[in-house]
Structures are given as C-alpha cells and as structure tokens.
Amino acid sequence: MNAEKIPDIIIGRLPVxxxxxxxxxxxxxxxxSSQELGEHVGISAAQIRKDISQFGEFGKxxxxxxxxxxxxxxxxILKVDRIWDVVLVGAGDMGHALANYQGxxxxxxxxVAIFDNNKEKIGEKIGEFTVQxxxxxxxxxxxxxxxxxxxxxxAPAAQGVADKLIQSGVRAILNYAPISLNVPNNVKVQYIDxxxxxxxxxxxx
Amino acid sequence: MNAEKIPDIIIGRLPVxxxxxxxxxxxxxxxxSSQELGEHVGISAAQIRKDISQFGEFGKxxxxxxxxxxxxxxxxILKVDRIWDVVLVGAGDMGHALANYQGxxxxxxxxVAIFDNNKEKIGEKIGEFTVQxxxxxxxxxxxxxxxxxxxxxxAPAAQGVADKLIQSGVRAILNYAPISLNVPNNVKVQYIDxxxxxxxxxxxx
Numbered sequence: 507m508n509a510e511k512i513p514d515i516i517i518g519r520l521p522v523x524x525x526x527x528x529x530x531x532x533x534x535x536x537x538x539s540s541q542e543l544g545e546h547v548g549i550s551a552a553q554i555r556k557d558i559s560q561f562g563e564f565g566k567x568x569x570x571x572x573x574x575x576x577x578x579x580x581x582x583i584l585k586v587d588r589i590w591d592v593v594l595v596g597a598g599d600m601g602h603a604l605a606n607y608q609g610x611x612x613x614x615x616x617x618v619a620i621f622d623n624n625k626e627k628i629g630e631k632i633g634e635f636t637v638q639x640x641x642x643x644x645x646x647x648x649x650x651x652x653x654x655x656x657x658x659x660x661a662p663a664a665q666g667v668a669d670k671l672i673q674s675g676v677r678a679i680l681n682y683a684p685i686s687l688n689v690p691n692n693v694k695v696q697y698i699d700x701x702x703x704x705x706x707x708x709x710x711x
Numbered sequence: 712m713n714a715e716k717i718p719d720i721i722i723g724r725l726p727v728x729x730x731x732x733x734x735x736x737x738x739x740x741x742x743x744s745s746q747e748l749g750e751h752v753g754i755s756a757a758q759i760r761k762d763i764s765q766f767g768e769f770g771k772x773x774x775x776x777x778x779x780x781x782x783x784x785x786x787x788i789l790k791v792d793r794i795w796d797v798v799l800v801g802a803g804d805m806g807h808a809l810a811n812y813q814g815x816x817x818x819x820x821x822x823v824a825i826f827d828n829n830k831e832k833i834g835e836k837i838g839e840f841t842v843q844x845x846x847x848x849x850x851x852x853x854x855x856x857x858x859x860x861x862x863x864x865x866a867p868a869a870q871g872v873a874d875k876l877i878q879s880g881v882r883a884i885l886n887y888a889p890i891s892l893n894v895p896n897n898v899k900v901q902y903i904d905x906x907x908x909x910x911x912x913x914x915x916x
Contacts, residue, residue: 521910522902526891529866547891548900585913592909599811603804604905609889613906614913653916654909661734678912680905684814686731686752694915695753696908697727700809700885701818703901704797704859705726707883708790708819710899711858 516557517584522547523554524580528612531573539570586614593647593676595667596658597622597630597637600682604656605632615654619646623663640667647674654678661685668695721762722789727752728759729785733817736778744775791819798852798881800872801863802827802835802842805887809861810837820859824851828868845872852879859883866890873900 526546530538540551540558547554558564558571564579565571581587592615594601605620622628623640630637638646646652655676659667664683671679678694681687684702687695731751735743745756745763752759763769763776769784770776786792797820799806810825827833828845835842843851851857860881864872869888876884883899886892889907892900 517914518911520914521907522891524910525889525904525907529890545893548893583914584910585916586910590909590913590916599808603808606804607905609904609906613910615906615909654912656905677916678909680908680912684730685734686727688750688753694912696912698903698905698908699730699814700812700861700903701814701820702726702730703885703903704795704820704883705729705789705791705818706723707859707885707899707901708795709722709725709788711790711795711882 512560516560519547519549519553519557520580520584522549523558524577524584524586525613527573527577527580531577536573537570538573538576540565543571581614584614588614589616590614590654591616591618591650591652592654592656593618593643593652593671594620594656594658595622595640595643595671596660596682597624597627597632598658598660600658602632604658605635617656618650618652621646644670644674647671647676652676654680656680656682658682717765721765724752724754724758724762725785725789727754728763729782729789729791730818732778732782732785736782741778742775743778743781745770748776786819789819793819794821795819795859796821796823796855796857797859797861798823798848798857798876799825799861799863800827800845800848800876801865801887802829802832802837803863803865805863807837809863810840822861823855823857826851849875849879852876852881857881859885861885861887863887 540554544551544554561583564576594604594617597620620635620637621640621643622637627637628639655671657679661683664685668687672693680696682698684699689695745759749756749759766788769781799809799822802825825840825842826845826848827842832842833844860876862884866888869890873892877898885901887903889904894900
C-alpha cells in the first residue's frame with residue numbers, strides 16, 4: 507500500500523463507503539456485498555470492488571464483506587481509527603451550526619476550540635464552547651499539536667487565517683469561505699461552498 | 712456542445728473557475744490567462760485550457776481571456792445566467808445558517824421557502840423567512856415549479872423527504888444529511904457532509 511499511488515478520487519469514495527457501512531452496522535447488519543453497498547451509495551459494485559481491492563483482500567468470493575472487519579480496515583486506511591482534535595475559526599452562523607453538529611460523533615473528529623477576532627463574539631457561549639480570541643489561535647494550535655481546522659470566516663479574511671493556521675502546524679483545512687486558498691503542497695484543503703455545489707447540478711437541469 | 716459527452720469531473724470544476732473569475736471581476740480585473748486563473752484555483756493552466764475548450768474557443772492566444780466574456784459563457788453553460796428558486800427543508804442549525812448565508816447572491820440562486828415538520832419550528836422567523844409546515848411542501852413546490860432543494864433534515868428523515876421532493880418535481884438536491892440518497896437517474900444529488908470531507912484529508916496526514 508503506497509499512499510502516493512492510490513488516486514485521490516478513490517480516497518474520496520472511501521468515506522462514503524465508511525458512512526454507509528457504519529449505518530448498516532448501526533442497523534444490526536453483519537455482512538454485505540459490493541452489490542448491496544453499491545445500491546446504498548449509488549456506485550457500481552465493480553467500482554466498489556476495485557476501489558477496496560487497492561488496499562488488500564477484504565472480502566470473500568461468495569460470502570461478501572464482514573461489515574465489522576471492513577469498517578476497521580477503512581477506518582485504519584483513512585486514519586480515523588483515532589480521534590483528531592479540530593479547531594473551528596469563525597463563530598458566525600456556519601460556525602454555530604458546525605459547533606452544534608452531531609455528525610462528527612464516532613467519525614474520528616472532536617472540535618476542541620472555536621476562535622473569532624470579533625470582540626463581540628469572543629467570550630460567547632456556543633453549546634459547550636466559549637469563543638476564544640483569534641489572537642491566541644497560533645499558540646493554542648501549536649501547544650496542542652492540532653493538524654485540522656475548519657474555516658468559516660468571510661471570504662476576504664480566509665487566506666490570511668489559512669496562512670496563520672498553516673504556520674501553526676495545521677495540515678488539513680475544511681474551507682467554508684467561498685474562495686480558493688493558496689496553500690503549500692503538504693497542506694490539504696477541502697471546500698464546502700453550497701453555491702458551487704448547486705451550480706454543478708444546474709448544468710444538468 | 713453535447714451535455715452527455717462532457718465528463719462530470721469537468722462540469723465540477725467550472726463553478727470553481729466561475730467563482731474565481733467573479734472575484735477577479737469584483738476586483739476590477741478585465742483579462743486573465745489560464746496561468747493566472749490556475750494560480751487562483753490550484754489547477755494547472757493546461758487543465759483549465761482543456762476544460763474550457765470543451766465548450767468552444769473563448770480565449771485568444773497571447774491575449775488570454777476577457778473575464779466578462781468568460782463569465783457570461785460559464786454562466787450560460789452552467790445555466791446560472793438566470794435565478795433559480797430553491798426550497799430549504801429543515802429549520803435546524805444548518806438550515807438557519809443557509810437561510811442567512813450571503814454566498815448565494817449573484818450566483819444564480821434564491822431561497823424562496825423554508826419547511827419543517829416540527830410544530831415548534833413552524834411559524835418561526837429566520838431572517839426574512841417564516842418556517843412553513845412541511846405538509847404544504849409538495850403543493851408549494853408544484854405550484855411554483857421549483858426544481859432545486861437543499862435538505863438539512865436529520866439522516867433518518869432524509870430519504871422520505873427526498874422522495875416527496877422528487878414527486879413534487881425537484882430535480883436537484885443539495886443534501887446535508889449524512890446519508891446517501893436513492894434517487895432516479897433524472898435527479899442530481901450533491902452531498903455536503905463535513906465528516907466525509909475531513910476523512911478524505913486525514914488519509915494524507
């Protein structure tokens with residue numbers, strides 16, 4: 507298994523398989539087939555078999571996949587067999603929604619701090635969190651060796667905050683600001699921009 | 712230009728180009744090159760030229776692209792040279808964040824109604840909106856011929872709501888529920904699940 511050799515598009519499908527398998531496990535299902543999994547995620551059985559086989563032989567001809575075993579393997583491959591601390595920067599509406607989001611549970615992530623530079627937001631309580639002064643962000647991230655950040659600041663502020671995050675040691679940014687970030691090669695960025703996602707669909711309407 | 716023949720992965724990059732070009736235009740820039748655009752979006756100049764050339768000859772050798780012209784063309788291709796009415800289903804934290812989101816402006820979308828089935832939420836004011844009873848959703852969508860929905864309901868409710876939306880005529884769903892939806896071939900779904908996006912990056916850490 508060589509991280510450099512697996513195409514990113516395959517890596518991108520693994521979390522979708524993981525989510526569907528987790529859901530089957532939650533429903534008490536013990537085994538599945540690439541056919542059944544495919545129906546859940548809208549991807550062909552052949553593609554699923556091919557994707558998973560990149561990492562080893564996890565299923566048996568005729569009996570399919572043990573869900574518990576495949577879950578373990580996928581979590582290990584995606585490195586979510588542990589809990590990653592995550593910082594959230596930007597305590598606006600989207601920051602509030604993410605701070606209260608229940609969907610991170612059991613999926614490898616734990617928000618540990620929320621930062622904002624707006625004096626009116628610093629000190630505000632959001633669920634279990636107290637919004638902290640962005641001035642202290644660099645120090646906190648370095649001290650806790652945090653590698654992952656979610657960015658929900660306005661577009662004009664996003665690049666500057668990203669630069670600070672990266673200088674502090676962050677290597678993965680989930681960016682909600684509607685702007686492309688310039689980052690070094692050793693930093694990963696994923697984008698969540700609802701307008702971009704909608705525009706990708708209107709083409710087909 | 713044949714909609715069936717352009718790979719979806721290319722369609723997926725066009726909104727990113729559009730967003731970067733819009734930003735350049737907002738900053739008063741009139742022309743750009745595939746090189747410069749590539750630096751903004753983190754995609755190679757060759758890839759950008761190849762993607763754009765699928766739809767015609769929009770740039771000139773040596774002088775590059777007129778941003779205004781390319782913006783017009785991309786908006787036309789993506790069908791966001793008009794305003795699409797969008798319904799939002801689910802008035803929880805994420806629904807609130809989307810209702811208040813300023814990023815849809817000038818990008819082709821306008822939220823026209825918010826629905827929820829929770830009696831405590833029906834009638835609630837969110838910005839300019841009043842949350843409506845989900846019982847009236849089908850009727851409203853049909854009457855207004857709405858084709859696009861954003862789904863921010865809990866995972867167990869998502870498939871049922873999606874089925875109703877599709878029966879009402881919706882053909883594009885932006886799904887925030889952390890679950891894959893089963894939809895007919897003539898319906899597009901895009902997924903926004905922050906945990907899935909994060910898991911795609913931890914692989915590389």
